Amino acid sequence: MTRSTIELVPTAKDRRIARHAAAAIVLTVAEAAIPLPLPGLKPGLANIVTLIVLARWGWREAVWVALLRVLAASLLLGQFLAPGFFLSLSGALASLLVLGLAMHLPRRWFGPVSHSILAAFAHIGAQLVVARLWLVPHDGVFYLLPVFALAAVVFGIVNGLVAARLLQELHAPGGAAVPPAAPLPER
Amino acid sequence: MSFPLAAWRALIRPGDVLVALAGLALCVHAFVSLWQGGRPETALVRAGGKLVAELDLALPQEFDVRGPLGMTRIEIQPGRARVATDPGPRQYCVRQGWLTQAGAVAICAPNQVSLSLSGRGADYDSLNY
Numbered sequence: 186m187t188r189s190t191i192e193l194v195p196t197a198k199d200r201r202i203a204r205h206a207a208a209a210i211v212l213t214v215a216e217a218a219i220p221l222p223l224p225g226l227k228p229g230l231a232n233i234v235t236l237i238v239l240a241r242w243g244w245r246e247a248v249w250v251a252l253l254r255v256l257a258a259s260l261l262l263g264q265f266l267a268p269g270f271f272l273s274l275s276g277a278l279a280s281l282l283v284l285g286l287a288m289h290l291p292r293r294w295f296g297p298v299s300h301s302i303l304a305a306f307a308h309i310g311a312q313l314v315v316a317r318l319w320l321v322p323h324d325g326v327f328y329l330l331p332v333f334a335l336a337a338v339v340f341g342i343v344n345g346l347v348a349a350r351l352l353q354e355l356h357a358p359g360g361a362a363v364p365p366a367a368p369l370p371e372r
Numbered sequence: 373m374s375f376p377l378a379a380w381r382a383l384i385r386p387g388d389v390l391v392a393l394a395g396l397a398l399c400v401h402a403f404v405s406l407w408q409g410g411r412p413e414t415a416l417v418r419a420g421g422k423l424v425a426e427l428d429l430a431l432p433q434e435f436d437v438r439g440p441l442g443m444t445r446i447e448i449q450p451g452r453a454r455v456a457t458d459p460g461p462r463q464y465c466v467r468q469g470w471l472t473q474a475g476a477v478a479i480c481a482p483n484q485v486s487l488s489l490s491g492r493g494a495d496y497d498s499l500n501y
């Protein structure tokens with residue numbers, strides 16, 4: 186076999202992103218198996234991974250992980266370029282934007298739980314707007330807002346707590362395989 | 373591995389509580405403004421006291437009803453309805469304009485036609501002007 190002339194050497198960062206994205210993809214696929222009453226009403230467990238990456242490695246890596254997750258999970262679930270894919274994509278982009286802003290809130294007061302709730306609201310907001318503009322051109326979609334808003338609060342809190350817990354675990358002595366790049370947030 | 377409730381609580385920072393409460397407030401607001409009645413769903417058209425049509429308010433359409441004086445034209449647009457034309461002498465029901473709330477009624481008495489909006493959880497049993 187001829188040796189490839191192009192050699193791509195994955196950096197530690199690439200591997201890290203791939204690892205986190207893989208975890209997020211697994212969560213998304215597992216979550217797809219949970220039957221839920223309304224289409225689009227999901228716990229969004231993969232966002233736990235996004236939150237952790239955001240807290241430990243920063244926004245850029247969180248963007249990578251979230252978008253890779255949307256892409257790969259949609260391929261695995263046969264949703265790629267289907268309406269559901271664009272809904273997840275718009276939700277992911279909006280929540281990443283909000284996370285980018287929310288991460289600058291004072292750490293002392295706002296932790297992963299806040300980030301999670303805000304991102305969840307951005308997620309449903311963008312999804313409803315896309316659904317209204319493109320998929321269901323009728324104001325009727327907004328009747329779902331209370332349900333989605335409640336889900337955003339509940340799942341936002343739960344995911345935020347899990348992320349906070351995992352971050353605590355990772356920061357605990359001996360718990361972290363890789364030392365965090367950023368100094369620990371003060372608790 | 374045990375993780376007591378108090379430890380979970382330690383993960384919540386003061387601002388998190390505020391964000392969660394704001395989120396809940398938004399839920400309640402959305403629920404109250406979107407789900408609490410007042411939104412008409414169908415238009416009921418009666419002629420001579422009998423129900424002649426039940427029109428969905430989702431799609432724009434026009435509907436003609438015959439009464440003793442002639443044709444009354446009902447116009448439907450998404451979420452609202454009105455009596456567009458009526459042969460009655462004083463045109464009260466036409467001048468009432470668009471009906472937008474569940475329970476609102478426009479009565480064309482001379483032509484014995486009435487238009488009323490109904491919806492789940494209407495705020496009023498009947499609204500007349």
